[in-house]
Amino acid sequence: MSTSLAMTLDSYRRTITTVALVLIMLVFALSSARRAVWVDLYEFFLWMETTWFGVIGKTWGAAFAVVEAFHLLAMALLGGAVFVADFRLLGWCFSDVPAQEILDKAHKVFVVSLIVVLATGVFMACGVAGKIYWLPVFWYKMLALATGILFVFFIKRPLLRRDLNDINPRVIKLVAVTSILIWVTVAATGRWIGFAGS
Amino acid sequence: MNELLYNFAMWLDSQELSTLLHESYYMYNWVESTHVLTLMLCLGMLFLIDLRMLGLAFPNLPANSLAERLNMPMLIGFSIMVLTGLWLFYAVPVRNTQSVWFRFKMLLLIGAAINAFLFHKNLHSAAGSWAAEIKAPKNLQIGATLSLAFWILIVICGRFIAYDWFDCEYTEPGLAQFLSGCIDGQTVF
Amino acid sequence: MNDEAGRDKELADLETAATAVGVTVMVFFVVYWAAQIATTYDLLAMAYGW
Numbered sequence: 001m002s003t004s005l006a007m008t009l010d011s012y013r014r015t016i017t018t019v020a021l022v023l024i025m026l027v028f029a030l031s032s033a034r035r036a037v038w039v040d041l042y043e044f045f046l047w048m049e050t051t052w053f054g055v056i057g058k059t060w061g062a063a064f065a066v067v068e069a070f071h072l073l074a075m076a077l078l079g080g081a082v083f084v085a086d087f088r089l090l091g092w093c094f095s096d097v098p099a100q101e102i103l104d105k106a107h108k109v110f111v112v113s114l115i116v117v118l119a120t121g122v123f124m125a126c127g128v129a130g131k132i133y134w135l136p137v138f139w140y141k142m143l144a145l146a147t148g149i150l151f152v153f154f155i156k157r158p159l160l161r162r163d164l165n166d167i168n169p170r171v172i173k174l175v176a177v178t179s180i181l182i183w184v185t186v187a188a189t190g191r192w193i194g195f196a197g198s
Numbered sequence: 199m200n201e202l203l204y205n206f207a208m209w210l211d212s213q214e215l216s217t218l219l220h221e222s223y224y225m226y227n228w229v230e231s232t233h234v235l236t237l238m239l240c241l242g243m244l245f246l247i248d249l250r251m252l253g254l255a256f257p258n259l260p261a262n263s264l265a266e267r268l269n270m271p272m273l274i275g276f277s278i279m280v281l282t283g284l285w286l287f288y289a290v291p292v293r294n295t296q297s298v299w300f301r302f303k304m305l306l307l308i309g310a311a312i313n314a315f316l317f318h319k320n321l322h323s324a325a326g327s328w329a330a331e332i333k334a335p336k337n338l339q340i341g342a343t344l345s346l347a348f349w350i351l352i353v354i355c356g357r358f359i360a361y362d363w364f365d366c367e368y369t370e371p372g373l374a375q376f377l378s379g380c381i382d383g384q385t386v387f
Numbered sequence: 388m389n390d391e392a393g394r395d396k397e398l399a400d401l402e403t404a405a406t407a408v409g410v411t412v413m414v415f416f417v418v419y420w421a422a423q424i425a426t427t428y429d430l431l432a433m434a435y436g437w
Contacts, residue, residue: 061361061363062363065354065357065358065360065361066354068357069350069353069354069356069357069358072234072237072353072357073241073349073350073353075237075238076237076238076240076241076242076245076353077241077242077245077246078238078242079237079238079239079241079242080238080239080241080242080243080244080245080246081242081246082238082242083238083239083242083243083271084242084243084246084268087271093267093268093271094259094267097259101258101259102256102259105255105256105257105258105259106256108255109246109249109255183238184235184238187234187235187238188231188235191230191231191234191235192227192231195223195227195230
């Protein structure tokens with residue numbers, strides 16, 4: 001009995017890790033731990049404003065605006081990569097081209113644009129660290145972003161590296177819709193940071 | 199010309215709906231967010247087409263078939279951007295009319311449109327043998343590079359509209375006011 | 388044969404994990420937006436009193 005249970009648990013290692021992670025996040029969000037961590041992070045956000053990025057971002061408005069524009073451009077490219085891959089999974093485009101071909105190439109574009117988005121994003125965050133620290137929408141965005149990155153590298157890529165014909169088509173569609181939802185939410189909450197601060 | 203544009207903007211501004219849109223925190227921000235988020239669809243597809251022509255994305259897919267297929271989602275995105283863009287203009291007509299960035303952006307959009315027209319003409323006349331190659335023919339590569347440049351500048355200008363560096367209100371008479379089309383003795387927004 | 392079964396188990400694990408995350412994200416999404424719309428509606432109702 002115990003060995004078969006252990007074997008079952010062992011063969012569902014990724015599922016268990018995932019569910020555990022989700023539960024930890026839920027407990028974290030609903031307990032006082034969230035507030036404690038938030039309070040502790042204040043020093044860090046103050047420090048961010050004193051870094052080079054922070055000083056440039058705060059004092060040189062034009063540089064900040066140009067970085068903002070490139071953040072948007074990289075977001076557009078990231079959107080292109082996400083949409084092409086997910087539309088292919090949903091069977092809306094390129095259904096005559098092997099999915100693996102589209103997925104692999106789209107993933108390359110995705111990684112490059114993700115790096116640019118993160119780099120420009122860190123720069124912008126340093127410039128307005130004292131402001132965004134107080135905005136709930138900023139933390140929602142970080143949650144969505146972390147979810148998105150973990151989802152892509154821990155769930156989506158490992159799953160879709162397998163032969164798509166072997167995977168349950170419903171799961172494929174669910175993965176595609178989830179991916180679109182996550183990345184659109186990341187972008188939407190990001191835009192809302194600008195509104196919330198004004 | 200500036201006077202004409204200004205009067206037209208003033209007329210739009212005098213309409214109740216324009217004021218309502220402008221003053222509605224949620225409606226304005228929703229439309230603005232839609233405008234920005236649609237970049238992911240419109241420019242996302244456009245960038246992939248352009249990068250394919252330059253051999254930087256999807257090198258194994260036939261370039262012209264990729265361009266044809268991504269055209270539709272791109273145009274859907276573009277239509278949404280035009281509609282929300284018009285809406286945003288209508289909500290803040292005078293300030294946009296007298297924004298030097300908005301004016302640059304409109305000029306760049308015209309440039310991008312001409313470039314897109316030429317690009318498609320070249321794409322059709324060049325159809326065939328090169329499609330499987332990693333890089334497109336020279337003229338299509340130039341078109342793709344120009345398209346990338348136009349759209350990068352358009353996004354930068356679009357982002358700059360939000361900043362008031364060169365608003366009529368904050369500038370002295372001179373080049374900035376001339377480019378922004380400020381009018382002597384006008385109401386300042 | 389054994390190898391095949393091992394791969395299938397791994398796939399089942401991947402599929403289950405993906406489903407778990409997908410469902411969680413969907414539920415969170417619905418709750419988040421429902422809450423957003425509800426508070427916006429309340430705010431507007433307070434402001435305009437309908």
